[in-house]
Amino acid sequence: MRALVQRVEHARVDTVVAGERSTVGSIGAGLCALVGVTHADVAETAIKLADKIWHLRVLDDEHGVMNRSLADRAASAQAAEVLVVSQFTLYGNTDKGRRPSWIDAARPEQAEPLVSAVVDRLRSLGATVATGRFRTEMRLELVNDGPVTLMLEL
Numbered sequence: 001m002r003a004l005v006q007r008v009e010h011a012r013v014d015t016v017v018a019g020e021r022s023t024v025g026s027i028g029a030g031l032c033a034l035v036g037v038t039h040a041d042v043a044e045t046a047i048k049l050a051d052k053i054w055h056l057r058v059l060d061d062e063h064g065v066m067n068r069s070l071a072d073r074a075a076s077a078q079a080a081e082v083l084v085v086s087q088f089t090l091y092g093n094t095d096k097g098r099r100p101s102w103i104d105a106a107r108p109e110q111a112e113p114l115v116s117a118v119v120d121r122l123r124s125l126g127a128t129v130a131t132g133r134f135r136t137e138m139r140l141e142l143v144n145d146g147p148v149t150l151m152l153e154l
Helices: 043-055 070-075 108-125
Strands: 002-017 020-027 030-036 066-068 081-086 128-131 137-153
Touching: 002 043, 002 081, 002 128, 020 081, 020 128, 030 043, 030 108, 030 137, 043 070, 043 108, 043 137, 070 108, 081 108, 081 137, 108 128
Parallel strands: 030 081, 081 128
Antiparallel strands: 002 020, 002 030, 002 137
16 A cells, blocks of 8 residues: 655545535645555555554644654644545556556555545544545645655555
């Protein structure tokens, strides 16, 4: 699994159906995680990824130093918000030619339960989690704080 994690001031994801746009998930300050799944991924991988996101120390402490995690925020009764959006294009291969190959991306039938497992694990840890909607056209809007962007891979 891969996750492109961004520290955000706020973020939201909208779906577009028949030209109509509606918000399906939004958060305030926290993390936005675009999650990609490949063929070898299993439920244990999803749990490990969620734990990594939960404990990732990229949030500012009282001195403005990236020294806090979502877990730290939750422990101090602050909001620990995450927006999780499935992103199969994280497994796009651009080694040859100009058109990405999606062969490394898991099929939706495999990917959807694993992305849901990441969401469920984050919620069980104490995060407030918003999500996109699987198999729909989405628009993601965010303000990257820092900017801080990291690629996690398990």
